[in-house]
Amino acid sequence: DSSAQDVSEPPEATPDEYFTFTLLEDGTYEIKAKDPGKLPGTVVIPETHGGKDVTRVAYRAFYQSGAVRAVIPQSVKSIGAEAFFGCVELVSAELGGAKTIGSDAFRGCKKLERIFLPETLEKTGDGVFAECAALMSAECGGGLYQLGANAFENCTSLISFGSQSLSFAGQYAFSGCTALKSADLPALQRLGGCAFSGCAALERVSFSAELKQIDWFAMEGCASLREISFDGTAAEWERILKGDEWDRKTSAYSVTCSDRVITSD
Numbered sequence: 001d002s003s004a005q006d007v008s009e010p011p012e013a014t015p016d017e018y019f020t021f022t023l024l025e026d027g028t029y030e031i032k033a034k035d036p037g038k039l040p041g042t043v044v045i046p047e048t049h050g051g052k053d054v055t056r057v058a059y060r061a062f063y064q065s066g067a068v069r070a071v072i073p074q075s076v077k078s079i080g081a082e083a084f085f086g087c088v089e090l091v092s093a094e095l096g097g098a099k100t101i102g103s104d105a106f107r108g109c110k111k112l113e114r115i116f117l118p119e120t121l122e123k124t125g126d127g128v129f130a131e132c133a134a135l136m137s138a139e140c141g142g143g144l145y146q147l148g149a150n151a152f153e154n155c156t157s158l159i160s161f162g163s164q165s166l167s168f169a170g171q172y173a174f175s176g177c178t179a180l181k182s183a184d185l186p187a188l189q190r191l192g193g194c195a196f197s198g199c200a201a202l203e204r205v206s207f208s209a210e211l212k213q214i215d216w217f218a219m220e221g222c223a224s225l226r227e228i229s230f231d232g233t234a235a236e237w238e239r240i241l242k243g244d245e246w247d248r249k250t251s252a253y254s255v256t257c258s259d260r261v262i263t264s265d
Helices: 234-239
Strands: 019-023 029-033 042-044 050-057 069-071 092-094 114-117 136-140 160-162 184-185 204-208 228-231 254-256 262-263
Touching: 092 114, 136 160
Parallel strands: 029 050, 042 069, 069 092, 114 136, 160 184, 184 204, 204 228, 228 254
Antiparallel strands: 019 029, 254 262
16 A cells, blocks of 8 residues: 555664663663674664663763664663764664763764754753764754754754754854854854854854853854844844854844844944
8 A cells, every 4th residue: 555654663672782781870771882893783772671771871882883873762861972972884873862962972973964852852062963074964852952062063064953942052063064054043042152163154043032142253254144033123132242253254144133134344
């Protein structure tokens, strides 16, 4: 029946023999690879071990492994720092029920093409997806409020980014994203220093009246910038704290406010 939906079965968990499990104080388990070099191409982290939930992916759990696909279950609430650092063959990663992702967790995964940040995710450490040169799409659920410094630095294939909940973007968060054309950040309150520095293709950014601070060099070198859409009045825009040379070396742009349009000098 051509009208029937193709519903994929959830993948079977990778056998426990590939992992080391550490019992945590709360009675759940942390997981890591016994030998990252001997993992199968698809790594499906089990939800349970010995009848107890697996809730944490350890520091450097799959560091520089050859995994092509990683499936993290809903039971996992924390992905440790450098967990998949340098997994140069990794094409896709499903982040399950993660609430936090540690620093550099996916740094240097140069074949990673798309990522969905789940509704459960609240904050990331620094450099989580930095140097992921093939990353074209990063979709956000509604829970993310803090994006660490250098989070997407030098993701040179990333075309757009949007988050309805993000309130803080750390310094250099999107620095060097040379293909980035638009950013939609309607809940942002503070934009870190150099957050969009070197985003030479960036044409449009949208902020809401929640925005209170734009730090130093935040949009330096955005040579294609045409419009900043601001969902507040011109007076509110003028009251935003703006760091030194926050718009240095940008093109001429307009700020479209709720009551009038401001043109850059």
